[in-house]
Amino acid sequence: MDEAQLQHALELIERADLLVIGAGASTALPSVRHFGQGLVSECGGRLLRINLRESKVPLADDLGLAMGALAAL
Numbered sequence: 001m002d003e004a005q006l007q008h009a010l011e012l013i014e015r016a017d018l019l020v021i022g023a024g025a026s027t028a029l030p031s032v033r034h035f036g037q038g039l040v041s042e043c044g045g046r047l048l049r050i051n052l053r054e055s056k057v058p059l060a061d062d063l064g065l066a067m068g069a070l071a072a073l
Helices: 003-012 030-043
Strands: 019-023 046-050 063-065
Touching: 019 030, 030 046
Parallel strands: 019 046, 046 063
Antiparallel strands: none
16 A cells, blocks of 8 residues: 555544554554554544564553464454
8 A cells, every 4th residue: 555545544444443553563663653543543433453572552542462473453
């Protein structure tokens, strides 16, 4: 998916329906975490972060699962 396709897809999202799932993205890949958190912040959705060692989420309404991505999914 290129940047234009991503922008188009984001424009179609119903704000209340957005769920960003981050599976395995650690602080070693901050761009992945920042992208997901930015979407949630801008669109009013929720974040589900799945990471065995780094599952902390920024907001109380979000959910962090301290487990492996395959097991969680």
